[in-house]
Amino acid sequence: MVSLKDIAKACNVSPATVSKALNDQSDVSEETKALVCSVAKKMGYFPNSMARALKTNRTNNIGVLFVDEARSGLTHDYFSYVLDSFKRGAEAKGYDITFINSDKSNPNRMTYLEHCKYRGFDGALIACVDFYDPEISELVNSGLPVITIDHAFFGHSAVLSDNVRGMRDLVTFVVNNGHRRIAYIHGLPSAVTNSRLSSFYKTMDDFGISVPDEYIREAPYRDTKIAALETEKLLELDVPPTCIFYPDDFSCFGGVNVIKEKGLRIPEDISIVGYDGIRIGRHIEPQLTTLRQDTASIGLTAAEKLIDRIEHPRTTIEEQTMIEGTVFAGKTVKNLKA
Amino acid sequence: MVSLKDIAKACNVSPATVSKALNDQSDVSEETKALVCSVAKKMGYFPNSMARALKTNRTNNIGVLFVDEARSGLTHDYFSYVLDSFKRGAEAKGYDITFINSDKSNPNRMTYLEHCKYRGFDGALIACVDFYDPEISELVNSGLPVITIDHAFFGHSAVLSDNVRGMRDLVTFVVNNGHRRIAYIHGLPSAVTNSRLSSFYKTMDDFGISVPDEYIREAPYRDTKIAALETEKLLELDVPPTCIFYPDDFSCFGGVNVIKEKGLRIPEDISIVGYDGIRIGRHIEPQLTTLRQDTASIGLTAAEKLIDRIEHPRTTIEEQTMIEGTVFAGKTVKNLKA
DNA sequence: TAGAGTTACGAAAACGATTTCGTTGCATAT
DNA sequence: ATATGCAACGAAATCGTTTTCGTAACTCTA
Numbered sequence: 001m002v003s004l005k006d007i008a009k010a011c012n013v014s015p016a017t018v019s020k021a022l023n024d025q026s027d028v029s030e031e032t033k034a035l036v037c038s039v040a041k042k043m044g045y046f047p048n049s050m051a052r053a054l055k056t057n058r059t060n061n062i063g064v065l066f067v068d069e070a071r072s073g074l075t076h077d078y079f080s081y082v083l084d085s086f087k088r089g090a091e092a093k094g095y096d097i098t099f100i101n102s103d104k105s106n107p108n109r110m111t112y113l114e115h116c117k118y119r120g121f122d123g124a125l126i127a128c129v130d131f132y133d134p135e136i137s138e139l140v141n142s143g144l145p146v147i148t149i150d151h152a153f154f155g156h157s158a159v160l161s162d163n164v165r166g167m168r169d170l171v172t173f174v175v176n177n178g179h180r181r182i183a184y185i186h187g188l189p190s191a192v193t194n195s196r197l198s199s200f201y202k203t204m205d206d207f208g209i210s211v212p213d214e215y216i217r218e219a220p221y222r223d224t225k226i227a228a229l230e231t232e233k234l235l236e237l238d239v240p241p242t243c244i245f246y247p248d249d250f251s252c253f254g255g256v257n258v259i260k261e262k263g264l265r266i267p268e269d270i271s272i273v274g275y276d277g278i279r280i281g282r283h284i285e286p287q288l289t290t291l292r293q294d295t296a297s298i299g300l301t302a303a304e305k306l307i308d309r310i311e312h313p314r315t316t317i318e319e320q321t322m323i324e325g326t327v328f329a330g331k332t333v334k335n336l337k338a
Numbered sequence: 339m340v341s342l343k344d345i346a347k348a349c350n351v352s353p354a355t356v357s358k359a360l361n362d363q364s365d366v367s368e369e370t371k372a373l374v375c376s377v378a379k380k381m382g383y384f385p386n387s388m389a390r391a392l393k394t395n396r397t398n399n400i401g402v403l404f405v406d407e408a409r410s411g412l413t414h415d416y417f418s419y420v421l422d423s424f425k426r427g428a429e430a431k432g433y434d435i436t437f438i439n440s441d442k443s444n445p446n447r448m449t450y451l452e453h454c455k456y457r458g459f460d461g462a463l464i465a466c467v468d469f470y471d472p473e474i475s476e477l478v479n480s481g482l483p484v485i486t487i488d489h490a491f492f493g494h495s496a497v498l499s500d501n502v503r504g505m506r507d508l509v510t511f512v513v514n515n516g517h518r519r520i521a522y523i524h525g526l527p528s529a530v531t532n533s534r535l536s537s538f539y540k541t542m543d544d545f546g547i548s549v550p551d552e553y554i555r556e557a558p559y560r561d562t563k564i565a566a567l568e569t570e571k572l573l574e575l576d577v578p579p580t581c582i583f584y585p586d587d588f589s590c591f592g593g594v595n596v597i598k599e600k601g602l603r604i605p606e607d608i609s610i611v612g613y614d615g616i617r618i619g620r621h622i623e624p625q626l627t628t629l630r631q632d633t634a635s636i637g638l639t640a641a642e643k644l645i646d647r648i649e650h651p652r653t654t655i656e657e658q659t660m661i662e663g664t665v666f667a668g669k670t671v672k673n674l675k676a
Numbered sequence: 677t678a679g680a681g682t683t684a685c686g687a688a689a690a691c692g693a694t695t696t697c698g699t700t701g702c703a704t705a706t
Numbered sequence: 707a708t709a710t711g712c713a714a715c716g717a718a719a720t721c722g723t724t725t726t727c728g729t730a731a732c733t734c735t736a
Binding site for chain 1: 339351384385387389390391392393398399412413418419421422425429430432435436437439440444448452456457458527562586591592594595598599617620621622623632
């Protein structure tokens with residue numbers, strides 16, 4: 001590895017001058033700068049990020065915390081897209097991304113915060129985690145610039161998919177297609193679930209439609225089996241719904257299976273809607289009607305806000321940014337008015 | 339941040355001794371070790387990875403190169419699972435993972451190798467890239483420990499999904515179900531495609547079945563549109579196949595759509611098989627018959643081999659490791675013998 | 677011509693760890 | 707009593723940068 005010293009020798013100046021020249025500081029003559037830069041390029045010089053970080057306390061590196069229950073968020077349709085756009089956004093601004101370890105079974109592991117300090121991350125992205133984990137609070141309140149996705153800690157930046165509006169739009173779409181008997185199999189309790197569920201009730205109420213209790217059921221996100229089970233129960237009701245909402249697109253397919261097994265057709269006999277807008281949903285017939293979350297915007301916004309925080313520390317309270325999704329009409333909702 | 343010095347002061351010893359004590363070296367008394375360790379814990383000490391890396395030339399950090407054409411490999415069903423298990427394997431051995439920048443549009447970007455040097459990665463994982471990119475060769479031949487997935491550079495470690503055997507097993511399964519007229523829509527040329535295609539021909543030949551040229555078609559991986567188009571052409575042949583192989587599970591759904599549009603049933607009228615074993619394929623009816631690649635093993639093996647390379651540099655030529663997949667029977671292949 | 681101001685550069689400390697090479701003190705062998 | 711060996715520790719250099727501060731040379735003004 002060629003270092004500052006090597007260039008200094010080659011140019012007959014001091015390492016200090018080389019450093020200043022390369023960083024384009026003012027107290028170096030233009031000629032020297034030109035000389036140093038050309039020699040540096042010729043010798044294939046690249047700074048050593050560790051040495052620089054040691055001195056400047058800046059690593060240009062962002063920690064990413066992405067932990068699903070069993071698996072990591074990497075294989076999660078929604079979050080992998082968010083991470084992908086976050087990565088693009090960060091790279092565009094010269095930041096690298098490294099994962100914060102999540103293997104909780106390791107006996108001499110570090111806490112999330114310890115890991116961040118150890119690596120000297122300039123900031124951290126927190127997504128797809130159990131937000132009630134004390135380690136998360138520790139990290140969020142540590143003073144390190146942090147941004148969370150789909151969960152807001154008071155006084156800290158967050159990027160949120162607009163679930164209230166998303167669910168409202170989705171319900172509105174279905175109601176406008178003439179549906180009145182609408183069931184909702186919602187996900188397990190969480191901030192996201194709460195937003196969607198209350199928005200569901202609220203919107204139905206705004207339309208003057210009452211929701212029978214037996215229309216509201218629960219299934220874990222991305223669980224086709226339980227979604228199928230709950231679908232079955234809904235279909236066996238004396239007055240079954242004409243449309244079923246699912247926790248997400250993935251679990252939705254569990255419902256599809258049961259419906260087809262019973263000899264019912266989608267959407268002629270029963271309508272369904274998912275949530276997320278995962279890629280495969282657009283390539284399967286019938287195309288899934290769903291709320292497509294704007295993952296590109298979510299990830300990019302998170303990157304920009306986090307980096308802004310890092311580069312321009314302020315003292316004001318952080319705001320939350322809502323990212324709107326859009327209803328993807330698909331073909332799984334029948335127009336009852338037609 | 340509490341440093342070695344702080345602990346040294348608190349313990350009334352030199353920083354050198356503290357370092358040795360924490361690293362469990364032999365020339366420190368047991369009592370001192372105990373004292374230092376307890377004080378370090380009490381003060382919440384954690385080493386500074388940059389300072390350590392600067393001195394030791396080891397970062398315990400692995401670079402990951404994951405570049406799809408337009409999008410990154412993050413959103414790729416197969417590769418995201420591989421990366422996930424790689425991450426687990428690396429974390430278990432105390433390594434972190436950071437992405438090597440892939441945004442080629444950035445004017446003052448570094449090459450992959452430069453980036454690796456800049457960050458001081460101990461090694462790199464290369465997957466899901468254009469292996470003919472000169473920058474990749476530069477990286478592979480730089481002397482940095484490197485492991486590639488699904489592509490073997492001569493003299494370098496690689497982990498390969500056993501496409502030859504996978505395709506053989508898949509063809510055998512289909513033939514054993516009585517099929518003779520088997521078509522194959524293969525992916526665009528690559529090492530992976532070549533392995534599968536030649537194995538397809540070879541296996542068919544072993545069974546004494548000749549393959550008409552018009553049964554062999556091409557479609558990009560994960561492209562439902564073109565797969566649908568090619569499927570249509572196959573179905574319109576005078577003697578259409580009884581079973582169609584697709585580049586992968588995802589593109590397979592493009593075929594499904596066309597088939598259903600034409601009023602044909604799967605598998606009664608036409609059988610189909612995919613490749614990969616993506617998660618959704620198991621949750622959709624009819625369950626997709628496919629070759630399930632062992633992503634867990636691929637990622638884990640890659641991590642272990644790479645880290646072995648890093649920690650035990652040798653001079654011998656590297657070997658390639660084949661990871662076998664398994665046929666997942668599913669329900670999309672009709673048994674013609676029944 | 678003396679003083680002030682500016683420009684261009686270098687010496688040296690610092691970041692936080694690791695490591696080499698002494699040095700000291702003590703026990704054991706001769 | 708002298709030599710030898712070992713155990714336990716510290717001083718100092720080092721990794722590759724950045725940054726502060728000092729200084730030399732030069733220009734300009736009065």
